[in-house]
Amino acid sequence: MQLLRILLAPKWLIVGLGLGMMLLLLPPPEGLSPVGMRTLALLVTVVIFLITEPIPLPATALLIAVGQAVLGLGEPNEIARSFLSDAVFFIMGSLMISVALIKQKLEVRIAFELLKRTGPRVEWIAFGIAATSAILTSFTGQHTVAALMLPVVLGIISAVEQDSPGARNLAILLLLSLTYGSTMASLGTPSGGARNAIIIDYWRQMFQMRVDYATWMAYAYPLLLLNLPFLSFILLRTFPPEEQDLRRALVRLRRDVRARGQLSSRDAQAIFIFLLILVGWVTLSGQLGLGMIALAGASLYLITGLVRWEDLNAGVNWGVVWLYAATISLGFRLQETGAAPWLAQQFLGLLGGIKGLGLLLTTSLLVIVFSNLVGGGPAVAVLAPITLQMAALTGQSLMAAGFVTALSSAFTYQTVIGAPSSMIVYGSGQLRPRDFLRAGSKLLVVSVIILLVLAWLYWPLLSVSR
């Protein structure tokens, strides 16, 4: 038994490599080239490694490069080039911008404005937290907002606890308002999440389509705005708060926030640079790309001394950047070697000629399941070439398929690892995985329904007007 246990300890490593090997030995099925089959083998091994993590994730990322070379999927220099694209520059740049923003004391100002506007009723405070998190996230990304808003929300909770200890539902309500507000908003604009930049890159490189910042917002922002009221409604019903009126706690908290001071000149500079970046994204990303503008912003933060390179080095998990780069490279390889079209064909065969909204719903569910397992970014990087091909093969709108893929990856409400904001808020130790599942499942149903309604009734209007 002991020997067996030790021999099988790296079980997922064995399963992943074993399945990959098996595919390498099998003759390619009809319609798939030998090189496509080898790409498929690499994909299967990588997906198992991403889900089960038998080796560190950055190692999986590095092995995607090595695997491509060893399996003869490309020349070394070409593989290296496929690791860097505008989407990867965007991921690096926006993470650096996040660190720079988190290093300032912007949350004091956010808390001040929030508490001034919401009033003492708990449902308005919860909605205020969700809306603030959502609007900020849609432009700056989940990491920045979750890290900045977490102390504000925990501050409110701890102030309330002084009056009524053990108000657990209230704590869950406020923390999940932050988490989900931020998670669902990452779909709002191209800069809300790396997944959006990946789709924009795929559209451009695989199908020569250009989607600019404003067009993205026209398609996606209504989904966010429609989702928000449902979020507050579902959370209030699932976790009815123990306290309705938080007047006493708020008085103390306002005093505390005021004591922390007004906006400093550093804070103002940081906001000004971010506004410049935002203007760049909206007006220039069509020509320069989202990534270059993000890098320009990161360098401005460095030049002005608002952040040091040492902070960026310590603050960014470069392993995750590698993982994004590697899965994007694998996504392009799936397309080039014909593995993605072949997989799309197989899926369509399985689905029995499904089209229209049915196909979009299937795409959405596939992305949601996968994103909950491996995280939204890698899920979109690997799945988008397939879902876009499914649309192309059935003559559906590539815009709709791409948007459904990217937007659905933001509906990862049920698991802790599904979204960065969930991980950060869960890290505060106040929530249980069960809490995410209870409210997240209801919210998921609502989000998918709104998405499909928009795809059915609203998006066709936009493509006509274009």
Add this chain to the structure above:
Amino acid sequence: MRKILVPIAYFESCQVALALGARLAHGLGKNLTVLHVVPSASREALGSGLASGKLAEWGLEPPQTRLLQRAQETLKALEVLRVDPLGRPIEKHALKLLSQGLYEVHLIGIRGQDIRLRLREGDPVREILREAEDPEYDLIITGTRGHRGLKRFWVGSVAQEVALHAPCSILVAKNLKPHQGILVGISGLATALEAAHQAAKLAQALHVPLTLLAVASQVSTRPEAERHLLEAQRALSSLDIPVQTRLRVGDPARVIIEEAGEEQIIALGRAQLSKVKQLLLGDISLKILDQSLGPVLLTQSPRPLREETESTLSPSQSA
């Protein structure tokens, strides 16, 4: 000075392990390290330190240190820490740089020992073993979640993994209760004598009864087992503690587990076999650790300390 390592996590048996570690560190005058390993968020694109740094700025308790702070309260309640006139534990020195994932607090024990609370980020098994590489550690006391059967096979057990690779003695505190006696499995090997010796010292420090148990696998080997028992008893005579002896015939692992039940800590010497031999031949101590319902102490000889190595080397070097 020798050190005891107590890794802690969010399950109950870790609190019991901590209390035992504190009593032993106090009783034997050893240093104590309480280690909490938080799993690193490998999918998180920004360092977890950024968010906890923000919490610390707001005077909110960062979640990673919550368990260590609870451990500090436990140690204070056990009265093994020196406190200032206001009753707060005295910090000798501390490094609290949560934004960089660093947290380490040194407190002073009643007997002047160093009591260290340490946070690490990473894989629990790997980090515990890395900490235990320091030769000053001669005992690890670890709690266990107590998964059994298929669940443990699938989920794995940190305690089991650490026990398998530990470079020093380790007590796996499965169902550990206060004031449990210690039952030592005696064989003809030197490792069993070492186990008896270490168990006797623990029994002395904890004021609990000590039993030596020899198991003959057949009736014909009974006299041999009896001789081993006598040898062990003689070896402990200088320690001046009451020792009970028992002799049984049967399958050693099964008999030892039955005799100890859940009421006694089983102490066994780790056989000095290579990893490959351990796996192929089966190591009886690991088998008992696997199957026992109660706590198990697997002993190894303490590693030489640096100064000891130098002092023992110098005569031969000069020769």
